[in-house]
Amino acid sequence: MAFDFQMYTPAPEFSTPAAYFSMEFALDQALKTYSGGLGFLAGSHMRSVYELKQNLVGISILWSFGYYDQGRNEDQSMRADFRLKHYSFLQDTGLVFPIEIHNAQVLVKALYLAPDTFGTAPMFFLTTDIPENDYLSRTISHHLYDADTAARVAQSILLGVGGGKLLDLLGRQTEVYHLNEGHGLPLAFYLYDKHGRSQDEVRKRLVFTTHTPELAGNEEHPVKLLHKMSFFGNVPLEEVYRLGLVENESLNYTLTALRFARISNGVSKVHGEVANDMWGGYQGISPIIAITNSQNGTYWRDQALHAALEAGDDQALKARKRELKKQLFDIVADQTGTLLDPEVLTVVWARRFAGYKRADLILRHFERFLDIVNSQDRPVQVIWAGKPYPKDFGAIGLFNDIIAKTKNLKTCAVLTGYELGLSAALKKGSDIWLNTPRYPREASGTSGMTAAMNASASLSIADGWIPEFVRHGENGFLIEHTDISQPDHVKDDIEATNVLDVLENEIIPLYYSQPEKFLEVVKTGMREVEPEFESHRMATEYYERMYKVK
Template sequence: MAFTFKSYAPAAKYKTAAAYFSMEFAVDQALKTYSGGLGFLAGSHMRSAYELKQNLVGISILWSFGYYDQDRNEDQSMRAEFRQKHYSFLEDTGLVFPITIHGADVHVKALYLAPEVFGTVPMFFLTTDIAENDYISRTISHHLYDPDAAARVAQSILLGVGGGKLLDLLGRKTDVYHLNEGHGLPLAFYLYEKYGRNLAEVQKRLVFTTHTPELAGNEERPMQLLNDMSFFGAVPEEEVRRVARIENDALNYTLTALRFARKANAVSKVHGTVALEMWGHYEGICPIIPITNSQNGNYWRDPLLATAHKSKDDTALLARKRELKKQLFDIVADQTGNLFDPAVLTIVWARRFAAYKRADLILHHFDRFVQLASDARRPIQMIWSGKPYPKDQGAIDLFNEIIRRTAPLKNCAVLTGYELGLSAALKKGSDVWLNTPRFPREASGTSGMTAAMNACVNLSIADGWIPEFCRDGENGFLIPIAEVSLPESTKDEQEAAALLDVLENTVVPMYYDQPKQFLKVAKTAMKEVEPVFESGRMAREYYEQLYK
C-alpha cells in the first residue's frame, strides 16, 4: 500500500506550511540521530511545534551508526564505538527515489516518524543505506558528521536535495523551507532550479538559522569539490558564482545561505551582535534577527519538582531534589566506583567537549581546586560529562586528562555517554550548572535552561543566553569576564581565578551557611526560566518573525 502523508490538523494561526531541515534531532534517547546542542535544540523545537499544532514537518537523515557510543578503555580513558542502529518505530514510507551525487544516481529511502511516537511534529528521516546503492553510496548516511570532506558534502546533498525532493513527491505544499544551520545548503540550489533559476523566488521561501561563530559550524568547501560532487545540481558554475557572489575558489555555506534566504536568525541577543559583525559587511545578505534558543519544558522538567515549586512546598521540593541527586549518584557509582553524598554541593560541567568551552577551567589553579573540593566542613562534588567529536584528538586528550588529574579525588567523576538520558539526570541531580566558554564564542548554550527548570543554579560566563536571564546572586551566579582583547592564556588565567573566587566567596558559603537563600536563588531561576526560555516561545517566534 502506498504511503499517504497525513499531517495532524494545524491550528488556524499556523496555516503557513513550513519544513525544518536539520542534520541532527534529539527527540528521544532511543533515536540516536544527534551529537549535541544543535540536536537537543532541534528536538525541543519539534516537540513544542507539536504542542502548538504548528504546520511544520522535520527533515533529517537516519544515521545507521548514530554519532558514536562513548565507552571506556581499560584505563578509564575514552573510546569511541560505532554500533549499527535499527528502529522499529520508524515507518517505511515505501518511497525510494534518486538524487544526483558526484554525477551519478544515488537512491534515497524515506522513513516516517509519526507524531504520536514521541510527541513531535511529523518527521522524515532519509537513508542511502539500502540495497539499491553500491557500498560507497550506502555509507553516505552511516556516520553523523563524517570526517571525510567528500562524504560530508554528499551528506549535505542528501539532506538538502533529498529533503526538497521528498516534499515534492509527498505532494506537500511548502510555503517556507527552514535551514537549521548551513548543512542542508544544497536545498537552496534545488529550489533555485525548481523556481526557474530566479533568486527572488527562492528568497520568498527560504529562511536560515545560524548557530555558531565557530569555524566548524560555518562550513567552507572548495568550489572544485562542490562541482565534482554535484552540490549545485544542474546549475552551471558560472551562474553559481554570479548569483552567490563567489569571489574566490571556496564557497562558505553560511554566507551563501544568508544570500539565498529571505531572513535569518541568530540564537541569542549576544550572538545576534556577533553574527552581524561576522557577516553584516558582505553584500547581498538577508536581515539577521535574534531568536534566542530554548528548550521544551514538558520533556525536560521533573514533574514532582515542578509540582512542589508551583505549590510552594519547599519541604517537598528539597526532598525531591535529594532523590534526584541520589539517582544521579547511582550512575556515578556505577561508572566510577565513587560514592557521592546528597548533602554535598554538587557542581556539573556537561556539554560538547570543544576547546572554547573550557571544560578544565575550574582545574586551572589546581591546588586551589583540590583545597576547595577536599574542605572537610564545606566540600564540593564535581562531575564532568560530554562527547568530543570522535576525530578531535585535542578534545579527547582533554577529556582523558581530566580523568587522569581527578582520579585521586573521591569526590570528582568523569562520566561517559552524554545523551538525552544522562543529560536529564545531570540537570536534575546537580545543584550548580557550570558554564565556562570563552566570550563571545558561545552562541546560545541551552543546557543551563533545562538545569534551571530543575532547581539547578547556573554559574556562568555571561555569554549566549545568560545575559538575557541571569541576575547575579538572584537567579544565578556570574563569573567576571576578563578583557576580551587579552591573549587567551591570560584570559583563561584570570577567569579561572574569578571562577574559584565566586565559588569560595559566594556559592559555597551560601549553600552551606544560608541554605534558605540558596534555595531562593534556585526557585527564582525555576520561576523565571519559563516561559521566556521554554521552546513554545521560540516556536511561536519562528512563525511570527521568520515564517510569515
C-alpha cells in the same frame, strides 16, 4: 504513489506549511540521531511544534551508526564505539528515489516518525544505506559529521536535495523551508532550479538559522570541489559565479544561505549582534534578527519539583531534589565506583566537548581546586560529562586528562555516554550548572535552561543566552570574563580565578550557611526560566517573525 502520512490538524495561527531541515535531532534517548546542542535544540523545537500543533514537518538523516557510543578503555579513558542502530518505531514510507551525487545516481529511502511516537512534529529521516546502492553510496548516511570532506559534502546534498525532493514526492505544499544551520544548503540550489532560476523566488520560501559565532567554524569548501560533487544540482558553475556566491574560489555555506534567505536569525541577542558584525559587510545578505534558542519544558522539567514549587512547599521541593541527586549518584557509582553524598554541593559541567568550552577551566589552578573539593567542613562535588567529536584528538585528550587528574578524588567523577537520558539526570541532580566558554564563542548554549527548570543554578560566563537571564546572586551566578583582546592563556588564568572566587566566596557560603537563601536563588531561576526560555516561545516566534510571508 505518495506516502500518505497522518498529521494532526494544525492550529489556525500556525497554518503556514513549513519544513525544518537539520542534520541532527535529539528527539528521544532511543533514537541516536544527534551529537550535541544543535540536536537538543532541534528536538525541543519539534516537541513544541507538536504541542502547539504547528503545520511543520522535520527533515533529517537516519545515521546508521548514530554519532557514536562513548565507552571506556581498561584505564578508564574514553573509547569511541560504532554500532549499527535499528529502530522498529520508524515506518517505511515505501518511497525510494534518486538524487545525484558526484555525477552518479544515489538512491534515497525515506522513513517516517509519526507525531504520537515521541510527541514531535511529523519527521522524515533519509538514508542511502540500502542494498540498491553501492558500498560507497551506502556510507553517506553512516556517520553524523563524517570526517571525510567528500562524505560531508555528500551528506549535505542528501539532506538538502533529498529533503526537497521528498517534499515534492509527498505532494505536500510547502511555503517555508527552514535551514537549521548551513548543512542543508544544496536545498537552496534545488529550489533555485525548481523555481525558474530566480533568487527572488527562493527568497520567498527560504529562511535560515545560523549558530556559529566565528568565521572559521562556518563550513566552506572550494567551489570546484562542490561542483564536482554535484552540490549545485542542475545549476551550472558559471551561474554560481554570476550570482556572486564565490569568495576566493570557495563557497561559504553560511554566507550563501544568508544570500538566498528572505530572513535569518542568530540564536541569542548577543549572537544576533555577533552575526551582524560577522556578515553585515557582505553584499546581498538577508536581514539577521535574534531569536534566542530555548528548550521544551514538557520533556525536560521534573514534574514533582515543579508541583512543589507551584504549591510553595519548600520541604517537598528539597526532598525531591535530594531524591534526584541520589538517582544521579547511583549512575556515578555504577560507572566509576565513586559514591557521592546528596547533602554536598554538587557542580556539573556537561555538554559537547570542544576546546573553546573549556571543560578543564575549573582545574586550571589545581591546588586551589583541591582545597575546595577536599574541604572537611564544606566540600564540593564535581561531575563532568560530554562527547568529543570522535576524530577531535585534542578534545579526547582533554577528556582523558580530566579523568587522570580526578580519578583518585572521592568528590569528583567523569561520566561517559552523554546523551538525552544522562543529560536529564545531570540537570536534575546538580546544584550548580557550570558553563565556561571563551566569550563570545557560545552562540546560545541551552543546557543551563533545562538545568534551571530542575532547581540547578547556572554559574556561567555571560555569553550566549546567559546575559538575557542571569542576575547574579538572584537567579544564578555570573563569572566575569576579561578583555577579549587578551591572549587565550591570560584569559584562561584570570577567568579560572574568577570561577573559583565565585564558588568559594559566594556559592559555598550560601549553600552551607544560608541554605534558605540558596533555595530562593534556585526557585527564582525555576520560576523565571519559563516561559521566556521554553521552546513554545521560540517556535511561536519563528512563525510570527520568519514564516509569515508579508
